[in-house]
Amino acid sequence: MKSAITLAQVAEAKAGPFVFHQPLPESFSKAAELGFDAVELFLPGPDFIDPETVNSMASDHKLSIAAVGTGAGMVQHGLSLTDADPDKRSRALEFVLSMVDFGGKVGAPAILGSMQGKWGGNLSREQSLAWLTEALHATDARAAENDVKFIYEPLNRYETNQFNHLSTATAYLEEHGLDHTVLLADLFHMNIEEADAGQAIRDAGSRVGHVHFADSNRQAVGFGHTEMTSILSALEEIGYDGYLSAEIFPLPSPEAAAEQTIKSFRALTS
Secondary structure (H helix, E strand, O other): OEEEEEEEOOHHHOOOOOOEOOOHHHHHHHHHHHOOOEEEEEOOOOOOOOHHHHHHHHHHOOOEEEEEEOOHHHHOOOOOOOOOOHHHHHHHHHHHHHHHHHHHHOOOOEEEOHHHOOOEOOEOHHHHHHHHHHHHHHHHHHHHHOOOOEEEOOOOOOOOOOOOOHHHHHHHHHHOOOOOEEEEEEHHHHHHHOOOHHHHHHHHHHHEEEEEOOOOOOOOOOOOOOOOHHHHHHHHHOOOOOEEEEOOOOOOOHHHHHHHHHHHHHHHHO
């Protein structure tokens, strides 16, 4: 398994669970200095920076790009793939697909988290899932064209009511033949929703394609109370060789959060 740290460039996400918010050259340098294998990027959109510039910074610092987020579409523009407004749904899908294309140019999958939206009120679960399925077929196909995976993230009940558990998300992906889509096992969300995080990972098996490495309080691993040894054992059992990426609050400071993350990563994976 490999380590990764989140780098955000979205002003509206200043209070969110991202570690470094400095300009990207500085953040890349800090990630490399601390010994991370990769960075996960949370950008305003695909035109924020040229992909070749990203590739150059990654090469200079011997870092990979673990993934690229799509959440700016929600936090900046209020877009979701299941909005009742067809124009907003169309704009949301266009944004996500553009980030899949961007990810393909830096060799990284795009993540769908908050932009999956939710159902309720006048929007039925059936209709919401129909729109989500339609969108995921499009992102799955675009990911295949870019020779990358697409990552779907089950979130906790307070953020979405689409899928909250790895098991139901796994069954859904398989039912709909989404062969280029994998799941994000976010340990913070799983701490809220899963009865046994390790068993949930075992059951999902090869569908686990990315891990957000966070403790129970969404701080760096070791700053909360999640029992991590059994989770790492489960990841080893399914042959997971991807990233443990710190999507966490930068507490008590970005540097301290990053240092604790790499310390915990090394202790748990050595």
